[in-house]
Amino acid sequence: xxxxxxxxxxxxxxxxxxxxxxxxxxxxxxxxxxxxxxxxxxxxxxxxxxxxxxxxxxxxxxxxxxxxxxxxxxxxxxxxxxxxxxxxxxxxxxxxxxxxxxxxxxxxxxxxxxxxxxxxxxxxxxxxxxxxxxxxxxxxxxxxxxxxxxxxxxxxxxxxxxxxxxxxxxxxxxxxxxxxxxxxxxxxxxxxxxxxxxxxxxxxxxxxxxxxxxxxxxxxxxxxxxxxxxxxxxxxxxxxxxxxxxxxxxxxxxxxxxxxxxxxxxxxxxxxxxxxxxxxxxx
Ligand code: AMP
Numbered sequence: 001x002x003x004x005x006x007x008x009x010x011x012x013x014x015x016x017x018x019x020x021x022x023x024x025x026x027x028x029x030x031x032x033x034x035x036x037x038x039x040x041x042x043x044x045x046x047x048x049x050x051x052x053x054x055x056x057x058x059x060x061x062x063x064x065x066x067x068x069x070x071x072x073x074x075x076x077x078x079x080x081x082x083x084x085x086x087x088x089x090x091x092x093x094x095x096x097x098x099x100x101x102x103x104x105x106x107x108x109x110x111x112x113x114x115x116x117x118x119x120x121x122x123x124x125x126x127x128x129x130x131x132x133x134x135x136x137x138x139x140x141x142x143x144x145x146x147x148x149x150x151x152x153x154x155x156x157x158x159x160x161x162x163x164x165x166x167x168x169x170x171x172x173x174x175x176x177x178x179x180x181x182x183x184x185x186x187x188x189x190x191x192x193x194x195x196x197x198x199x200x201x202x203x204x205x206x207x208x209x210x211x212x213x214x215x216x217x218x219x220x221x222x223x224x225x226x227x228x229x230x231x232x233x234x235x236x237x238x239x240x241x242x243x244x245x246x247x248x249x250x251x252x253x254x255x256x257x258x259x260x261x262x263x264x265x266x267x268x269x270x271x272x273x274x275x276x277x278x279x280x281x282x283x
Contacts, residue, residue, distance in 0.1 A: 061129025
């Protein structure tokens, strides 16, 4: 596996692959890799000849006061896992390589409509940071395929929209959420949970599942279901930012007969957990 910290080196290697007609897949991550990330790598491998994984803790997507400084960085473990998985290149840039002039006055990418709602209303500038780094990575790597997790559902829709709107010739593929045996979605931030909090954490998935089950059998009181979901989180000791039922494609209001998505974000101790479940509402 090539470990590439340098942008020009990355471009040169990828150009060589592309010159021989090889398809290149990109899996962007912030590192501290877990089995969820690895499932994305396998999807990438199944859809391309070469797999590039980026590991970059992107300062621009952390709102002021968030966990940028303390975000877990586990470079050697990440490298070992990616070698075991047969990844072709690990792009591991320094912050200055990506933001030579800092993040303050850089050109940015904004996806309106999808970015200000849900997580965006609690994390100022978060999706601007995500859209900007993903655009930069698409420009640097020129991937034929890019793989993102459904775990970050709003992020997935933001990226699909930016790829479409900015005419990137990339196929955005989503991969299902990888879970612990008790249902908790895998996340680098789960390591912030103490044992007591970790025991309470599966309540998030349980609340989503209960809500999705009610929707699937035709219960149509969306607001009531959402407040019951939020109450379940509170009784498990969480502080919900939101618990919402939204249209799965637009994130607008849910409509009978269309797929919707139950989405939640909640604080448990110092971890902000997010998760979601898609469900078809009967017409
Ligand atoms: P992150 O390193 O948290 O920025 O995540 C990098 C990519 O992995 C994103 O596309 C995430 O949606 C995806 N991802 C994170 N956790 C999971 C999970 N439990 N299952 C599937 N994909 C995930």
